[in-house]
Amino acid sequence: MSRKKILLVDDSETVRMMERIILGKAAYEVVVAADGIEAVEQAKAEKPDLILMDLVMPRLDGFGATKAIREDPTTRDIPIVMVTTKSEAARVEEAMRLGCRDYTTKPIHGPDLLAKVRALIGE
Amino acid sequence: MAAGDDTGLDVKEIEIVLRLFMAEAEEGFGVMEGGLLRMEQQPDDREAVAQVFRAAHSLKGNAAAFGLTALGALAHAVEDVLDDLREGRIAVTPDRITLLLASVDVLRELLAAGTQGPQRLIGPHLELQQRLLSARARQ
Numbered sequence: 418m419s420r421k422k423i424l425l426v427d428d429s430e431t432v433r434m435m436e437r438i439i440l441g442k443a444a445y446e447v448v449v450a451a452d453g454i455e456a457v458e459q460a461k462a463e464k465p466d467l468i469l470m471d472l473v474m475p476r477l478d479g480f481g482a483t484k485a486i487r488e489d490p491t492t493r494d495i496p497i498v499m500v501t502t503k504s505e506a507a508r509v510e511e512a513m514r515l516g517c518r519d520y521t522t523k524p525i526h527g528p529d530l531l532a533k534v535r536a537l538i539g540e
Numbered sequence: 541m542a543a544g545d546d547t548g549l550d551v552k553e554i555e556i557v558l559r560l561f562m563a564e565a566e567e568g569f570g571v572m573e574g575g576l577l578r579m580e581q582q583p584d585d586r587e588a589v590a591q592v593f594r595a596a597h598s599l600k601g602n603a604a605a606f607g608l609t610a611l612g613a614l615a616h617a618v619e620d621v622l623d624d625l626r627e628g629r630i631a632v633t634p635d636r637i638t639l640l641l642a643s644v645d646v647l648r649e650l651l652a653a654g655t656q657g658p659q660r661l662i663g664p665h666l667e668l669q670q671r672l673l674s675a676r677a678r679q
Contacts, residue, residue, distance in 0.1 A: 428594065428598065429564060429598045429601070429602060430560055430564055431557060431560045431561040431564050431598075431602050431605075432598075432601070432602065432605075434556065434557050434560050435547060435549065435557050435605065438549055438553050438556075438557070439547075439548050439549070473593075473594055473597050473598075474594070475590075475591070475594060502597070502600065502601050502604075504616070523601045523604065523605065524547070524601065524602075524604045524605035525547060525605065526547070526548070527547050527548015527549065528548060530548075531548070
């Protein structure tokens with residue numbers, strides 16, 4: 418059976434590496450994007466099983482990227498989990514309205530992140 | 541310096557991520573200084589404000605992951621001022637630029653001190669946080 422593929426979207430290389438290690442150890446295949454524009458391109462090209470989407474990014478933020486991915490029939494069904502800082506909790510509602518399936522907060526908590534990912538796409 | 545207990549990373553992995561964080565933070569300080577100097581010359585440069593805001597935002601989030609609470613708290617205070625500037629709630633003024641540049645110097649010191657540094661803002665650092673808070677109160 419092929420491994421499930423996850424697109425990690427974050428402008429911080431530190432966060433991408435942290436998520437990559439956590440998810441890689443759980444045997445997920447990982448692809449990355451460093452801003453919202455790249456996220457939209459990678460979603461189309463890679464057709465991941467799940468997207469972890471940062472909110473504050475250059476060029477196009479997480480809201481803009483989520484909207485674009487939702488509007489494209491080839492990517493609209495990919496589940497998106499918004500990754501926010503605690504101080505952005507008020508913006509979670511907007512993320513869910515745009516079609517995010519769930520959210521998680523930074524700093525990344527490995528077990529929580531894996532639990533959310535597994536709940537959406539399995540092992 | 542050690543990562544928070546909840547990352548799910550082992551010691552070797554933490555070392556790898558920590559090296560990245562230190563390099564990224566240093567790069568972020570450069571972005572902040574460059575952006576603030578651009579804002580000083582062109583107060584309506586929206587992209588400069590957004591760039592500095594994003595650098596402070598990343599620093600805040602990553603500092604929390606490594607348990608650097610004082611660094612994270614000061615980065616948060618800087619981010620709040622930048623958010624007000626970004627949203628046009630307050631104006632870009634020479635005083636605010638000077639205060640933000642001074643804050644970058646202190647952020648750099650707190651990063652260099654790592655876990656040997658204070659775990660909460662005290663003394664002059666606390667005073668700086670108060671000044672950042674006051675900078676948001678005036679138009």
